[in-house]
Amino acid sequence: MEKLSFTMENYLEAVYELSSQGTGARVSDIAERLNVTKASTNSAMATLAEKGFIVNEKYHEVFLTHEGQKLAEFTSKKHHVIQQFLTKVLHIEPITAETDACAIEHVISNSSIAAMQEFIQADDKYHG
Numbered sequence: 253m254e255k256l257s258f259t260m261e262n263y264l265e266a267v268y269e270l271s272s273q274g275t276g277a278r279v280s281d282i283a284e285r286l287n288v289t290k291a292s293t294n295s296a297m298a299t300l301a302e303k304g305f306i307v308n309e310k311y312h313e314v315f316l317t318h319e320g321q322k323l324a325e326f327t328s329k330k331h332h333v334i335q336q337f338l339t340k341v342l343h344i345e346p347i348t349a350e351t352d353a354c355a356i357e358h359v360i361s362n363s364s365i366a367a368m369q370e371f372i373q374a375d376d377k378y379h380g
Contacts, residue, residue: 256303258358261327262286263296264305267314268324276313330357330365337368341375 256264266285270277283293301308305320316324331353338349 256305256323260296260300260303261323261358262354263293264300264316264320264324265327265331267300267306267316268321268328271314271316276315278313282314327357330360333365333369333372334360336372340372 263282263286266282267277270281270285279290279293279297282297283290286293297306297308297314300306300320304317305323307315307317334356335349335353338344338352339346344352
């Protein structure tokens with residue numbers, strides 16, 4: 253699977269989170285979610301389409317391809333695990349945890365994510 257830049261991963265994750273069953277994400281919604289311009293969003297969508305992660309038809313919704321879906325789900329899962337670890341285990345404020353998780357998700361190893369997940373699950377069982 254091709255490695256994307258942090259920025260492209262954020263765009264892909266936004267498409268994933270804004271898409272629901274059968275519907276894609278609108279460029280304006282993606283831009284708003286990431287607090288960027290529509291022009292930069294269109295540029296990013298062109299890059300993601302070129303790499304085969306999305307299908308982007310001008311003036312229509314953006315849809316994830318199978319590869320895009322897999323990568324977006326994986327990135328989103330990492331984000332969620334990190335955020336949970338920061339809030340549940342380290343007792344970091346939710347807003348800070350969200351910001352930090354967004355930055356960390358792009359550089360953390362899969363083994364560290366797995367360890368965090370195991371720790372959270374063990375902690376949940378212990379504390380019921």
